[in-house]
Amino acid sequence: MLEYKFDTQLLIEGKNLNEDEIHDYITEHFQGDCLLAVGDDELIKIHYHTNEPWLVLEYAATLGEIYDIVVENMERQAHGLRG
Template sequence: MSEYHFDTQALVEGCLLSEIQLRKQITDHFVRNSLTVGGDNELMKIHFHTNHPGKLIDYLANWGDIFDVVIENMDRQSRGEKG
């Protein structure tokens, strides 16, 4: 089983922060073992492993319009179940 249970992905449209600023905000506020941030102010993609996906999504809403949210349970996936 993974230390962090949820693979969380989201798109942020009209992001108020740069890629570097958003990465720093997330790393300063959330414990994780994986983070990918890419894009620009028009559209930013976040891919994050955490135990609190809802908190991350709520936090991202401060920086732009959130859509295409995907939350997958990695523990279930590792057991061959739907995530």
């Protein structure tokens, strides 16, 4: 069994985005691992393994427009099922 079940990926489009601040906020407020928060001040890509992807999405939506959202169940994938 995986510690963190959901692979959560999305893009945030906004103004004055700061990848370091976003990275720090996510690691301080949401349990998970394998975090990537990369981009520039107008577009950030998030990749995070967590059990509560909806919390990451709620936070990201406060920063700008979110899109290209993918939430995959890695536990199902490990069993050969669609994630």
